[in-house]
Amino acid sequence: MINWITVESSSIRKVGYNETNNELYVDLGQRQPYCVFSDVSKYAFYHFASAESVEEHFNSHIKPVYNQV
Template identity: 40%
Template sequence: MVEWISVTSTAIRKIGYDSTTSRMYIDFEDSDPYYTFCRVPEHVFRNFVNASSVGRYYHSHIKDRYDC
């Protein structure tokens, strides 16, 4: 089951995570429906949703690292 969390960001609406598959989903403001990332450790998801800037965290720790 996917756990979705709304975030405060100009580019990202919400972030989802399925702990049974280690898949993370990002619902960007300009995408439909969302992007899927594979083999994402749960701590990366938790740090992402708790980051002071989710956009900065995305670019530094997620983008181009967890492609399916």
């Protein structure tokens, strides 16, 4: 089950996490399905979701570090 959190960002609508698979879901609000990143810890997810700038954190700490599925 994916637990979604709505975030304040101009480019990211919401983020989700699946504890069973350690997968991070990022809804960019585009027509395509959300982006999925594998092997993300629960701590990393909550740190991302609560970041002062979610978009900046995504671009500097998620995209370059985790594998997109």
